[in-house]
Amino acid sequence: MATNGRRQADRAAPATIYDVARMAGVSPSTVSRALNKPGRINASTEHRIREIAEAIGYRLNPLARALPTGRTQTLALTLSDITNPVYFELIRGAERVAASRGYILILAESQESADLENETAQRLLSSVDGLILVAARLDNSDIVELGKRKPILTVNRKVRGIGSVVADVRPGIRDALDHLQRLGHKKLAYIAGPSSSWMNRLRDRTISSEAGDRGMKVVTLGPHVPTVAGGAAALEAVRESGATAALAYNDLMAIGLLKAGHEVGMRIPEQLSLVGFDDIFGSDFTSPPITTIRTPHALLGEQAALRLIAELNNEAAHRHTVPRTEFLQRSSTDRARLGRF
């Protein structure tokens, strides 16, 4: 029978520093220092305390520590859609770095809703040391507001006064456009993602500007939801646009367009060249495999975690290199067709 009513009857209460202190014949504060202020305590005492702690299976209670120190050793990462394959490597990168530095990573999903994102972030904020906002749908002012409460960092979005990790989209876009130009394409369509997406606007602008430099025309179609279904929905508009090549906001949409096109008998790349974005899992085993502009997501996740943790510990900011996108030629692009299809 548990002595403490709030515990489940059959679960043993974990050992505390008070238990260790009693067994070692010292005060709890001595145990605390022995365990995490190396050198502060006589070496032999420290050793004895460590042995006893080990023997009775003492484990620090992170919550109890967090209360007075305000440090939870936890990071939160919010994103619009957990199941979007774009984020897998990013999540893993952040998780690995966090774990290696002794931090726990909490994931939260905003389901493409700014309100939900804000609410979630607010709720989590008091339980974490810092927050990574991936592809935030929030207003700038909300983000700034969050930044006043805890250190935060945005990925693939820039907000004045807030640290960010953003992939440089230009190198990949340049190479993609050079590639399309060599293939004779003159008129392109950009299939836009959500209008609330900062990254969507960046890709849109960069494509337009780079295409302009090359004397190519770009028409922006959308916005569309950034999913397979959203890409499929764009098919008709792409046909009507008269473009010979389409760049989708992301691979998910490119895949959707590819499937939808396939169903109505459109041949890709013969009738339409298609370029995706991100190089997600699966984009290489469609048929044809999708030519895409790769985003180094694992690197983004790692850098985000690394920089946030550095900030938390007041470490000197790492000299940080901007991750670059990279053009990946596969088989969904080919020479521009001549007539309409």
Added chain:
Amino acid sequence: MATNGRRQADRAAPATIYDVARMAGVSPSTVSRALNKPGRINASTEHRIREIAEAIGYRLNPLARALPTGRTQTLALTLSDITNPVYFELIRGAERVAASRGYILILAESQESADLENETAQRLLSSVDGLILVAARLDNSDIVELGKRKPILTVNRKVRGIGSVVADVRPGIRDALDHLQRLGHKKLAYIAGPSSSWMNRLRDRTISSEAGDRGMKVVTLGPHVPTVAGGAAALEAVRESGATAALAYNDLMAIGLLKAGHEVGMRIPEQLSLVGFDDIFGSDFTSPPITTIRTPHALLGEQAALRLIAELNNEAAHRHTVPRTEFLQRSSTDRARLGRF
């Protein structure tokens, strides 16, 4: 300038119930009760307190509450590999349910290592109310041990005395084997996943038993790592086995086998019928799309979270239906070829 040295100089200390109490002219305990024991306090007092709390932006500090109550409103979910697409829907299902019931979900990855999994689980255990182990690689005894500290639940694994949510693999396997039998297949290969995987053993056994009932032969190949690369590695063994149809432990491996086969000119399904497992994202846009045995992962995640939360709150166990697998015929299966390839 902050009065409290441990806070970042430029971040305001969040409001506490003490602040609210002072402004309302009541004691902190009254504030606490006003906010979460509706009716315990005079209605007008409660109303006044709520208004003040709202006005100064008071937010409960979950850590402070967790310390005396032992309840963190947090669930942890451990899995072997975050980026395995198999888990996406499962994670989302669990996250949705958790969020809707006011729980936070923490994700932890064990990278296919039992030791790391155990360590992670141990570390997290004091910060969470309960733990969901997905495809645990741990020993039964370790799992039982964890269960003594906190409520835990396993997914796709059964351990005596521990609650579990496991998909029934038999319906899908039956339909798959019936399908293969109709196509004239008599000798099958099962491409095994990790030997430490309980689910792998279940699939292996069930396939063997059901195939036996139908007078079909099965040879088990492996174990192999449950990834695209692992599937590719199995190609040679499949050829040598003389089987006319192969069932892979999961879709990832089926995809790997498909790609590897494609590279050496093997035609699927003409020369080899291929059946995957799980219906992961992407398994329908390979060419040919992979015939697979679908596992209802979202449902598994939802049920796991639901049941664990019910246990935490001592609610009556939900009448719980076992999620069933389902055969999904696509195009990677065809009539058995006659000669060797």
Added chain:
DNA sequence: CGGATCTCGGCAACCGATTGCCAATCTATC
């Protein structure tokens, strides 16, 4: 040898809630 400095460990306050217990007041009942 005496004073300054170091080393080591304990005391007690604190973080921000929750909650058992108690007391004061109000209400109801006979």
Added chain:
DNA sequence: GATAGATTGGCAATCGGTTGCCGAGATCCG
């Protein structure tokens, strides 16, 4: 009008650590 009972709110302990401050004893140094 007395008393039982309900209502309302406060006191103080508690959860498990951390840390500023203090003092006893050891060590150092001129």
